[in-house]
Amino acid sequence: MAKPIHIALDVMGGDAGAEMVLPGAELALLRHPDIRFLLYGNERVVLPLLDKYPRLRDASTFFHCDVAVAMDAKPSQALRQGRWRSSMWRAIEAVKTGDADVAVSAGNTGALMAMSKFCLRTMANIERPAIAAIWPTVRGESVVLDVGATIGADAQQLIDFAILGGAMARALFGVQKPTVGLLNIGVEEVKGLEEVRTAGRIMKEVPFRSFSYAGFVEGDDLGKGTVDVVVTEGFAGNIALKTAEGTAKQIGGYLKSAMQRTWMAKLGYLLAKGAFDRLREKMDPRKVNGGVFLGLNGVVIKSHGGTDAEGFASAIALAHGMVRNELIHKIAQDLVHYHRGRYVVPSDNSEGDE
Amino acid sequence: MAKPIHIALDVMGGDAGAEMVLPGAELALLRHPDIRFLLYGNERVVLPLLDKYPRLRDASTFFHCDVAVAMDAKPSQALRQGRWRSSMWRAIEAVKTGDADVAVSAGNTGALMAMSKFCLRTMANIERPAIAAIWPTVRGESVVLDVGATIGADAQQLIDFAILGGAMARALFGVQKPTVGLLNIGVEEVKGLEEVRTAGRIMKEVPFRSFSYAGFVEGDDLGKGTVDVVVTEGFAGNIALKTAEGTAKQIGGYLKSAMQRTWMAKLGYLLAKGAFDRLREKMDPRKVNGGVFLGLNGVVIKSHGGTDAEGFASAIALAHGMVRNELIHKIAQDLVHYHRGRYVVPSDNSEGDE
Numbered sequence: 118m119a120k121p122i123h124i125a126l127d128v129m130g131g132d133a134g135a136e137m138v139l140p141g142a143e144l145a146l147l148r149h150p151d152i153r154f155l156l157y158g159n160e161r162v163v164l165p166l167l168d169k170y171p172r173l174r175d176a177s178t179f180f181h182c183d184v185a186v187a188m189d190a191k192p193s194q195a196l197r198q199g200r201w202r203s204s205m206w207r208a209i210e211a212v213k214t215g216d217a218d219v220a221v222s223a224g225n226t227g228a229l230m231a232m233s234k235f236c237l238r239t240m241a242n243i244e245r246p247a248i249a250a251i252w253p254t255v256r257g258e259s260v261v262l263d264v265g266a267t268i269g270a271d272a273q274q275l276i277d278f279a280i281l282g283g284a285m286a287r288a289l290f291g292v293q294k295p296t297v298g299l300l301n302i303g304v305e306e307v308k309g310l311e312e313v314r315t316a317g318r319i320m321k322e323v324p325f326r327s328f329s330y331a332g333f334v335e336g337d338d339l340g341k342g343t344v345d346v347v348v349t350e351g352f353a354g355n356i357a358l359k360t361a362e363g364t365a366k367q368i369g370g371y372l373k374s375a376m377q378r379t380w381m382a383k384l385g386y387l388l389a390k391g392a393f394d395r396l397r398e399k400m401d402p403r404k405v406n407g408g409v410f411l412g413l414n415g416v417v418i419k420s421h422g423g424t425d426a427e428g429f430a431s432a433i434a435l436a437h438g439m440v441r442n443e444l445i446h447k448i449a450q451d452l453v454h455y456h457r458g459r460y461v462v463p464s465d466n467s468e469g470d471e
Numbered sequence: 472m473a474k475p476i477h478i479a480l481d482v483m484g485g486d487a488g489a490e491m492v493l494p495g496a497e498l499a500l501l502r503h504p505d506i507r508f509l510l511y512g513n514e515r516v517v518l519p520l521l522d523k524y525p526r527l528r529d530a531s532t533f534f535h536c537d538v539a540v541a542m543d544a545k546p547s548q549a550l551r552q553g554r555w556r557s558s559m560w561r562a563i564e565a566v567k568t569g570d571a572d573v574a575v576s577a578g579n580t581g582a583l584m585a586m587s588k589f590c591l592r593t594m595a596n597i598e599r600p601a602i603a604a605i606w607p608t609v610r611g612e613s614v615v616l617d618v619g620a621t622i623g624a625d626a627q628q629l630i631d632f633a634i635l636g637g638a639m640a641r642a643l644f645g646v647q648k649p650t651v652g653l654l655n656i657g658v659e660e661v662k663g664l665e666e667v668r669t670a671g672r673i674m675k676e677v678p679f680r681s682f683s684y685a686g687f688v689e690g691d692d693l694g695k696g697t698v699d700v701v702v703t704e705g706f707a708g709n710i711a712l713k714t715a716e717g718t719a720k721q722i723g724g725y726l727k728s729a730m731q732r733t734w735m736a737k738l739g740y741l742l743a744k745g746a747f748d749r750l751r752e753k754m755d756p757r758k759v760n761g762g763v764f765l766g767l768n769g770v771v772i773k774s775h776g777g778t779d780a781e782g783f784a785s786a787i788a789l790a791h792g793m794v795r796n797e798l799i800h801k802i803a804q805d806l807v808h809y810h811r812g813r814y815v816v817p818s819d820n821s822e823g824d825e
Contacts, residue, residue, distance in 0.1 A: 255721050265656050268664055302619050302709040310622055310706060336713025340721035352664060353707045355656040359690025360711045364718040367609050367694035371753050372726070375746040385743025392729040392736035399725050 121153045122440050124433060125208040125217035128158030129185035130224030132423050135162050138223065141429025143173045148430070149437050155217050157182050157204035182207055186228045188422055195228030196235060205229060209236045212415035218440040221407075221432050223420040230266055230410065230419075237413040240449065242456050245270075246412035247278050247351070248419065249285055250358055251405045251435070254342025260286045260295075261339065261347045264408065265355035272315035275299065275348055279320065280451050281411040282346035283328030288442035294327070295345035298334035300353060309333065312350075327451040365400055403428030407435040409444075416444055475507045476794050478787060479562040479571035482512030483539035484578030486777050489516050492577065495783025497527045502784070503791050509571050511536050511558035536561055540582045542776060549582035550589060559583060563590045566769035572794040575761075575786050577774035584620055584764065584773075591767040594803065596810050599624075600766035601632050601705070602773065603639055604712055605759045605789070608696025614640045614649075615693065615701045618762065619709035626669035629653065629702055633674065634805050635765040636700040637682030642796035648681070649699035652688035654707060663687065666704075681805040719754055757782035761789040763798075770798055 128138045135158055146152055154177040156163060167174050184203040186195045199206050205224050209232055211217035222229050230246070239246055247263035260282045263270070270278065279297045286295035299317050301309035313333070320330040331344045336357060339347060349357070376386040376393075386393065398404070406428040408419040416439050420432035482492045489512055500506055508531040510517060521528050538557040540549045553560050559578050563586050565571035576583050584600070593600055601617035614636045617624065624632065633651045640649035653671050655663035667687070674684040685698045690711060693701060703711070730740040730747075740747065752758070760782040762773040770793050774786035 255724055268656070300710060302622070302706055302713075336710040336715075337717030337720070339714055340717035349710075352656055353710050356654060356690040356703075356707050357710050357714045359656075360693055360714045361690075361718045363691030363694035364715045365722060366691070368719060368722050368754065370609055371750055375750045375753075376743060378746055378749070382743040382746035385739040385741070385746070387739070388742065389730060389736040389739025392732055392739070395732070396725055396729045399729075400722065 119151055121151050122149075122219075122437055123153050123155060123217045124436055125155040125157065125211040125220040126433075127205045127208040127220070127222035127224055128156050128163050129182070129204040130222040130422070131420065131429070132188065132223075133425075134185075135166050137424070137426055137429055139163070139166050139170055139173060140426035142177075142433060143170045144426055144430035145433035145437070146173055146176055148434065152176065152433070152437060154178070155180065155208070155211050157207045157211075159183070159185060159204070180207060186224050188225050190225055190228055192227040192231035195225065196231050199228070199232070200235070206232050206236065209233050209415075209417060212417065213237055219416045219418065219436040221418045221420060221436050223422050223424060223429060223432070225422070226265075226408075226419055229417065233410050233413055233417045237415045237417070239412050240414055240452065242452055243277050243281075243412040245274060246410055247281060248408045249282055249411050250408055251289070252339055252347070252361075253399070253405055254340055256342030258290070258405070259339070259342050259345055259347060260289065261349070261354060261358065262411065263349065263351040263354050264358045265351045266410070268350065268352045270312065270350035272312045272319060275312060275316035275350070276319060277412065278348045279316075279328060279330070279346065280325075280455055281448055282348060283325070284447040284451050285409060285411060285439075285444060286345045287327065287447055288439055288444040290345060291442075292345060294329050296331040297328045297346040297348060298331045298338065298344035300347050300349035300357070301333040301335065303333075303335050323455075326454050327447075362402065365402075369400065404431055407432035409435070409439065411448070414445075416440065473505055473795075475505050476503075476573075476791055477507050477509060477571045478790055479509040479511065479565040479574040480787075481559045481562040481574070481576035481578055482510050482517050483536070483558040484576040484583075484776070485774065485783070486542065486577075488539075489520050491778070491780055491783055493517070493520050493524055493527060494780035496531075496787060497524045498780055498784035499787035499791070500527055500530055502788065506530065506787070506791060508532070509534065509562070509565050511561045511565075513537070513539060513558070534561060540578050542579050544579055544582055546581040546585035549579065550585050553582070554586070554589070560586050560590065563587050563769075563771060566771065567591055573770045573772065573790040575772045575774060575790050577776050577778060577783060577786070579776070580619070580762075580773055583771065587764050587767055587771045591769040591771070593766050594768055594806065596806055597631050597635070597766040599628060600764055601635060602762045603636055603765050604762055605643070606693055606701070606712075606715075607753070607759055608694055610696030612644070612759070613693070613696050613699055613701060614643065615703070615708060615712065616765065617703065617705040617708050618712045619705045620764070622704065622706045624666065624704035626666045626673060629666060629670035629704070630673060631766065632702045633682065633684070633700065634679075634809055635802055636702060637679070638801040638805050639763060639765060639793075639798060640699045641681070641801055642793055642798040644699060645796075646699065648683050650685040651682045651700040651702060652685045652692065652698035654701050654703035654711070655687040655689065657689050677809075680808050681801075716756065719756075723754065758785055761786035763789070763793065765802070768799075770794070
């Protein structure tokens with residue numbers, strides 16, 4: 118068996134907390150028996166529940182924490198009250214100390230990002246971290262970032278996102294050189310933000326080893342899967358993500374009510390139930406649960422707060438894959454290569470490659 | 472019969488040009504016999520075709536134009552080559568002279584906006600025009616603006632968009648005081664762009680007569696129809712619009728292939744065909760075809776370039792409704808009220824209302 122992968126879990130995070138996290142971890146363990154868990158939470162809550170999952174208990178080490186970060190706590194408040202002692206902090210800290218390879222939490226996004234930045238710090242040459250989402254497309258899946266870590270991004274930050282997202286796509290999809298597109302708007306007159314244009318110009322000129330730059334993409338390219346990685350700043354990225362989720366829900370609702378309107382439709386629905394089940398599975402947001410915090414000295418995965426055990430198991434599986442495929446190592450390599458390449462004297466083409 | 476409504480058509484605009492515009496106009500005329508058309512296009516192309524639609528011919532006046540703006544022309548190029556003489560320019564100019572009440576074109580968006588701004592100019596106290604889209608929601612329809620006229624918007628421009636969109640919602644939905652939300656992102660830590668926050672603060676304080684401010688909304692509120700009008704700057708708005716269109720297409724594709732996979736699914740599909748047809752109709756992008764240029768001294772409607780006659784008829788119907796319901800008059804009134812209100816001495820509450 119391969120070397121075990123140590124995953125730190127904030128057991129108190131999420132709308133349902135331990136009641137959702139523990140069965141989720143049990144499910145993930147069944148699928149990936151090489152996981153060892155570090156569980157952080159309140160002993161009064163966690164230990165009685167853990168007894169129900171003997172397999173999980175055997176694969177875990179439990180650490181008691183007095184504090185749980187509230188789902189609606191402000192990041193500054195969470196940092197003040199929960200640093201050093203909350204289950205969220207300690208799960209992240211385990212990544213810093215090397216006790217864990219990755220941390221997963223379904224807690225408050227703002228607090229998780231603030232603590233992750235404070236504890237793990239950004240990687241050398243990366244100014245700001247990003248949250249990357251996995252986007253289901255007609256061709257499979259793409260990586261989209263930033264979906265809301267910070268608002269706005271200058272050209273250099275967009276290029277950093279391209280490097281981070283490119284490494285994640287390599288770790289996730291097993292492709293050698295993923296394609297990267299910059300999200301832009303297509304109206305001729307405006308041709309997009311200055312920063313996006315500048316980033317595009319630079320990416321066209323610089324030969325990146327780790328991805329190939331495919332130019333601008335538009336909102337409708339997200340679902341088409343035109344590129345493996347879509348890069349944007351966090352405001353537009355977050356709005357795109359939530360708009361797509363909202364549209365999928367809206368159409369699901371239309372479909373449901375259409376199928377209940379007449380007895381013919383109801384009968385048709387029964388006959389085609391297998392097909393509808395496949396469709397539902399395809400549209401199931403739990404399957405792509407997990408925002409990956411990129412650009413920090415360690416990987417932290419944010420699960421949806423309202424997910425169930427199945428969804429949380431997906432977030433753990435994602436964490437598992439990111440470690441197995443050496444995400445951080447890939448990012449570090451790409452950054453070294455890019456930054457070394459940048460300082461090479463332009464006339465000397467033989468340098469800067471390994 | 473009510474006073475006829477005069478609609479200027481750029482017959483050369485759109486991927487299929489006159490072949491799509493003329494049958495579209497014929498359809499619209501059947502539904503709204505009070506329309507009189509002003510047709511602008513090349514006589515060699517338009518006149519032979521027009522003979523096929525005698526009813527349309529009788530309700531139209533034709534004007535020959537030498538120049539047709541290319542679908543891929545740059546706005547500056549279109550302005551240079553097509554001013555005064557292109558079918559697009561002359562349709563817009565007819566609104567300026569008062570010969571037409573509104574202009575409709577399926578031509579190049581950038582060129583249409585550049586010419587509309589140049590010819591009609593922005594209304595007093597409005598710095599920049601916006602493009603408003605009609606967004607299908609689970610509750611009905613909403614107005615979303617700006618979906619790509621310009622990138623970025625300061626707080627004052629966002630407030631202008633709220634006034635413009637509020638007036639359009641009143642004209643479109645017949646509500647007295649539509650609700651307006653500001654598109655923002657919900658991650659606690661960041662709480663959205665400074666401009667969005669400032670606009671929100673001002674809209675909370677100023678009592679608007681023409682709409683009620685409902686606070687921030689997120690991407691998934693678009694499909695829910697949480698508010699009647701969603702205000703955002705053009706970059707995020709365009710990306711949201713195209714992302715939603717792409718997602719709808721993606722799910723439609725999933726559904727289609729799911730229903731073809733097994734004979735049971737195929738049979739189920741046949742039985743539920745009525746329901747599927749309703750769903751398709753509900754998701755039909757042709758039904759909400761038409762971006763409304765707001766903030767100019769006159770209304771111009773942009774139809775999708777790739778639409779068919781049915782879609783173009785929808786754009787004409789939208790134009791018809793905007794004139795019938797006195798959109799420009801409503802906007803002008805609201806602007807006067809808002810700007811008068813702004814200069815009232817705060818202690819004197821009896822002034823500034825009509």
